[in-house]
Amino acid sequence: MYFLADNIISPLGNTTELNYQAVAAGRSALRHYPAADAAVPGACPAGAFPEESVSLEPYVAARFSAGQLHDIEINGLTRFEALAVQSARQAIDQAGIDVSAPNVVFILSTTKANIDSLRTGEESDEAFIPSAAAEHIAKYLGFTTKPLVVCNACISGVAAIITAKRLLDAGFFDQAVVCGADVLGRFFLSGFQSLKALSPDECRPFDIERIGLNLGEAAATIVFSTSRSRFRVEDGAIRNDAFHISSPSKNGEGAYLALQAIHEATFHDDLSFINAHGTATMFNDQMEAVAISRAGLSDVPVNGLKGFFGHTMGAAGILETIMSKEALLHGQILATRGFEETGTSVTLNLANVNRAASKKRFIKMISGFGGGNAAVLVHSENRDCISSAKIDHNECAINTHHHIILDSRSVKLDQEPIACHECGRNLLVELYKKYISDYPKFYKMDPLCRLGLVASDLLLQAVSDIPQAVILFNHSSSSQADRSFWATVSDPDESFPSPAHFVYTLPNIVTGEIAMRHGIHGETSFYILPDRDEGFINKIVNSICREKDFVNALVGWIDYPDDEHYLADLRFIRKA
Amino acid sequence: MEELIKEIKKNIIEVLNLEDLTPEDIENDAPLFGEGLGLDSIDALELIVMMEKEYGIKLKNPAEGKEIFKSINVMAQYISDHRTK
CATH class of the missing domain: 3.40.47.10 (Thiolase/Chalcone synthase)
Structure with missing residues (x-):
């Protein structure tokens, strides 16, 4: 390029x-x-x-x-x-x-x-x-x-x-x-x-x-x-x-x-x-x-x-x-x-x-x-020695090995429902307590990171190796954390900006939290799109998989616009 | 002082989201950082905000926090000596 x-x-x-x-x-x-x-x-x-x-x-x-x-x-x-x-x-x-x-x-x-x-x-x-x-x-x-x-x-x-x-x-x-x-x-x-x-x-x-x-x-x-x-x-x-x-x-x-x-x-x-x-x-x-x-x-x-x-x-x-x-x-x-x-x-x-x-x-x-x-x-x-541009139009073959869909009412791992009763924000706490429970940092996280932590933990419990990269997409960025931080700042007489809330106003923190939790030192990337355009997402994921040392990754959509409409749709993928 | 210690513990649990803990779980003499509650650098900054918001104490230099946040006892003493609200 x-x-x-x-x-x-x-x-x-x-x-x-x-x-x-x-x-x-x-x-x-x-x-x-x-x-x-x-x-x-x-x-x-x-x-x-x-x-x-x-x-x-x-x-x-x-x-x-x-x-x-x-x-x-x-x-x-x-x-x-x-x-x-x-x-x-x-x-x-x-x-x-x-x-x-x-x-x-x-x-x-x-x-x-x-x-x-x-x-x-x-x-x-x-x-x-x-x-x-x-x-x-x-x-x-x-x-x-x-x-x-x-x-x-x-x-x-x-x-x-x-x-x-x-x-x-x-x-x-x-x-x-x-x-x-x-x-x-x-x-x-x-x-x-x-x-x-x-x-x-x-x-x-x-x-x-x-x-x-x-x-x-x-x-x-x-x-x-x-x-x-x-x-x-x-x-x-x-x-x-x-x-x-x-x-x-x-x-x-x-x-x-x-x-x-x-x-x-x-x-x-x-x-x-x-x-x-x-x-x-x-x-x-x-x-x-x-x-x-x-x-x-x-x-x-x-x-x-x-x-x-x-x-x-x-x-x-x-x-x-x-x-x-x-x-x-x-x-x-x-x-x-x-x-x-x-x-x-x-x-x-x-x-x-x-x-x-x-x-x-x-x-x-x-x-x-x-x-x-x-x-x-x-x-x-x-x-005189400009090398030729390397354009390789062949798509890279990718296999999905495991797949989780977690929304505000239900969770399915590889199409099998996981037992749960709560909904909305409480569902994430329920899943954390029931299936994870050893990572109290969960409680410090903003809603987007809580969703990312729970969904990736449940998904990776089904996987024997650690993913090399974490590539996530959404629409709403970190809107929940943005509002929480703004609430600590907006009153001019009572302005006490919270450093913890501020850090979570960067949506890529969710990739960092997952990397920390699982010891992932490979790529972490966060992209925001106007809508969930699977064709575009596949192009981006495909272009990453073509990297010479690429083996596997945790990829997918993770959006938390509010407590009722959140969705994590994550896959553990491998280069075929 | 007893009352203040209890209140500080409650505040810490609330601002740092230490959901799994109760005030009784935090020892008055145990270090808050490192081995103790496993708090990190953002928690230290959050405690600085708490000192200002709850007790009107402004710490200009985050390094001061190191001494003040040594334990609940040290914190309580510092707050009762310096509080403006």
Whole structure:
């Protein structure tokens, strides 16, 4: 799969070129923002930011100015949707492709999409669900195929690139528009503040004095194609820590496995740099250093870009891949702004100034909540030695070995009913007590994770081996957890954001919980679709099964819109 | 102090969803983290929220929690010394 065109819209500029020039010149988008204090009218400049984006504590972030927000606006679209459209449209125009063709797919990478519309939304209003936003964006841009949302927390951007590569390599589509975006509002700010993850100053990736991350808003888009061009995504992998839903593993297991899966010794001397996640939290950067070292890559130059853009969440993996591709093109390794003195147990090859480089490959790595880690390998190929695009149209044969259907009234394993009496939310508690009972963490989980834990446990009790991967789909994202967290934030006089509720507002946490419970270190992926389109789901599952080391997986639909209408329809599948 | 200890245990069970436990199951001197109740880093952050919401105690630095959440006894002492509501 090849890069055809790309775009970045950040506070540093609205094209890839402007963003690259700014960062190469050392300019950062990070600024200090005061707290919105009810006792001090005007503490936050009135009208400068949408009302929902004021915060109760001062913070540092990379935000769009009022003027930039005005330029982004599109009538009839939310701030998030307009931002994604502006970025995608520039990349599509530059690529000159017809997005109304049936061989073009739109993939949206986001963590929370329109989440701040929850603030004003009615109970039944689904505008805050990512698939609703994806449909608005895709329709506005003129796509006729169904949009796919990759919702894998912080790794979403790189996971979306990997998803696109698989769908194109399998011949299901010829072009993919991969767009990542998130905007900053009260939901995010209060959530990250409750996790005590934000630095009160500009972040310092990998530095000994790092104390946390800065959030950023941006959109970034890459148009990928099967037609040859200079930059190719050679390989990609997603692996889980199976350690904790919000803390990275101490030995960097998932990140190490992802690096190992895409890195072959023959590339080593040709590796220009590794662009790390480098959030500047104590644990993330330490974990990445360990993973890079375990993968035998400590001599390779490493950089991190959060000191320029902040953590742009759903956009991060795409934005940082584009910046790294530009750096490869310009023969540079961009500086790690904020880094001064090594603050990890393993010394990495870092610098806070730009360095010259002449090699042909880079690795982009990323990690996030739910224990997910992803990495991609990008290659700048000489025109005369461009390898042929490997399109293999043969479908991969998959066998279903066991199957569970659990809804709010009944449960069937391999078509045999399992005895139960309760219904709704109580049914899950009944099943847990009767058939599982040794995992009290169940009670801490949000409804989606409870459903995932019970359904996967019952299914895997019938299976003799542990699945290698967990690939789940739904429509409602984590709407129950979103509402529960919002309830802890929404009252301005009684705002006590709950960190436990916030973590569960990432729907991919259910894949992480299942991975932790069963010690699954392979891929964990979560996708959101406008509806349960089995044809599309089969294409995605099929494209994953074609991976060279794929053996088996837990896959299926898991949706929890409310206590009466939930459904888990999961299968244990094997490559035939 | 007896009353406060009982109340803290009830609050902990509620905010951390320790469904299988009753206040009597939590020993006053046993460590809350690690070996004890098997609580994790998110639980610690949730307890920080509880301290503010229930007792008006604001902990700026999550590291302070390490000392304060050592055991129910330590927590109760800290709360009775610092509570503002």
